[in-house]
Amino acid sequence: MDNNQLNIHDNQRPPCGGKLDFPEFLEKKLIECDKEIFQPRKNGKPLVVGDRSPGPEAIVLQSNDYLNISSHPDIRKAQLDILQNKQSEPVMSAVFFHEDSPNHLFEQEMAQFAGFENSIVCQSGWAANVGLMQVIADRTTPVYIDFFTHMSLWEGIKVSGATPHSFRHNDPEHLERLIREHGQGIILIDSLYSTIGDIAPLVDIIEIANRYECISIVDESHSLGTHGPHGSGLVAESGLTDKVHFITGSLAKAFAGRAGIIICSNRFAKYYPYMAFPAIFSSALLPHEIAGLRATIKVITEGDQRREKLRENAKFLRDGLDGLGYNIASQSQIIAIEGGLESDTELLRDALETRNVFGSVFMTPATPKTRSLMRFSLHSGLEKEALQYVLEVCEEIRDEVGMWNWKSTKRKSPRS
Numbered sequence: 001m002d003n004n005q006l007n008i009h010d011n012q013r014p015p016c017g018g019k020l021d022f023p024e025f026l027e028k029k030l031i032e033c034d035k036e037i038f039q040p041r042k043n044g045k046p047l048v049v050g051d052r053s054p055g056p057e058a059i060v061l062q063s064n065d066y067l068n069i070s071s072h073p074d075i076r077k078a079q080l081d082i083l084q085n086k087q088s089e090p091v092m093s094a095v096f097f098h099e100d101s102p103n104h105l106f107e108q109e110m111a112q113f114a115g116f117e118n119s120i121v122c123q124s125g126w127a128a129n130v131g132l133m134q135v136i137a138d139r140t141t142p143v144y145i146d147f148f149t150h151m152s153l154w155e156g157i158k159v160s161g162a163t164p165h166s167f168r169h170n171d172p173e174h175l176e177r178l179i180r181e182h183g184q185g186i187i188l189i190d191s192l193y194s195t196i197g198d199i200a201p202l203v204d205i206i207e208i209a210n211r212y213e214c215i216s217i218v219d220e221s222h223s224l225g226t227h228g229p230h231g232s233g234l235v236a237e238s239g240l241t242d243k244v245h246f247i248t249g250s251l252a253k254a255f256a257g258r259a260g261i262i263i264c265s266n267r268f269a270k271y272y273p274y275m276a277f278p279a280i281f282s283s284a285l286l287p288h289e290i291a292g293l294r295a296t297i298k299v300i301t302e303g304d305q306r307r308e309k310l311r312e313n314a315k316f317l318r319d320g321l322d323g324l325g326y327n328i329a330s331q332s333q334i335i336a337i338e339g340g341l342e343s344d345t346e347l348l349r350d351a352l353e354t355r356n357v358f359g360s361v362f363m364t365p366a367t368p369k370t371r372s373l374m375r376f377s378l379h380s381g382l383e384k385e386a387l388q389y390v391l392e393v394c395e396e397i398r399d400e401v402g403m404w405n406w407k408s409t410k411r412k413s414p415r416s
């Protein structure tokens with residue numbers, strides 16, 4: 001018997017589940033997914049999954065652990081100390097926690113880290129954004145959202161029933177025109193965009209938010225830990241801490257955990273747990289996860305060298321790719337190469353993976369269908385030699401993958 005199988009004797013096994021037919025309405029959706037995602041592919045797998053897994057020699061540019069701390073001994077130890085403690089903790093919703101619970105202490109520490117009054121720890125960045133929007137918006141609220149803002153905030157708009165007014169990416173003038181047309185509301189942006197790695201014009205957007213008395217929410221998933229004084233984020237770096245209502249974030253990026261955060265005022269933190277459905281109707285993080293996160297804040301705060309190395313690595317790869325003719329919009333550790341058509345990105349993925357370089361493919365619904373891309377996420381543990389090798393590979397494959405003919409390349413420097 002396979003070691004991973006549960007030890008249930010055959011005569012005790014109930015009939016196998018999962019074999020019922022689906023009604024037509026679901027069948028149709030599955031067939032559609034098959035046509036879109038599986039059938040056009042050479043390997044019969046979705047575009048995001050290549051033919052091979054990275055081996056020990058591979059250069060893997062897929063992780064969001066930007067400061068390379070997921071196996072930091074202080075974080076591991078903090079988790080283990082709790083796991084080895086025999087006392088069992090209740091598994092329950094966060095509404096039942098008292099003020100001196102480790103969860104609330106972590107919230108205080110996160111608030112201090114970002115320079116805010118308070119914060120609310122959530123099960124994920126997704127839950128943070130959806131829960132926040134459910135609480136603060138309703139059908140009557142105009143919501144202004146940058147077109148590239150993360151899907152979780154779009155989902156939050158849906159859940160709240162509000163009407164989205166989407167403005168052109170990083171275009172404050174367009175935002176202002178929409179606010180003049182539809183009135184006071186909520187503005188949603190990411191500080192650092194997770195697909196192409198560019199940065200929002202925070203000062204201009206937050207100035208507009210304050211002038212029109214709108215609520216501002218900045219998703220700092222990809223800049224908390226990596227940017228700003230002691231990693232406190234781009235809002236802090238831009239001197240906007242006292243001008244923004246909410247910072248949200250996934251703690252599954254530089255914080256390398258499994259959680260999300262809403263950074264906010266004391267007043268809001270008091271009410272949120274009793275208003276947000278993901279807080280009321282979904283259980284809280286486990287004690288060892290909270291202990292790990294509390295240790296992580298300390299590692300991140302003391303991580304200036306890691307941040308410096310990350311910045312150097314990112315600049316080295318961005319400049320190198322740009323010099324090779326690739327159209328790189330990135331201003332950060334997230335660096336995307338836009339193959340555009342899915343067939344072109346498939347070719348690119350295969351060319352890279354054959355040479356032992358692994359990035360992450362982004363395709364619909366993460367990008368428009370004709371703007372699929374290969375995303376490289378860098379971290380501070382990467383050495384220059386590895387990045388130099390990536391550049392050599394990217395140089396070698398330009399003709400093979402048709403880079404000169406991509407729309408993204410032509411947008412950069414049209415070839416006559």
Ligand SMILES: Cc1ncc(COP(=O)(O)O)c(C=O)c1O
Nearest residue numbers: 124125126150152194221250252
């Ligand atoms: C900008 C942004 N916000 C929110 C999320 C959701 O975070 P989580 O993975 O913790 O649910 C992500 C994750 O991809 C993200 O990139």
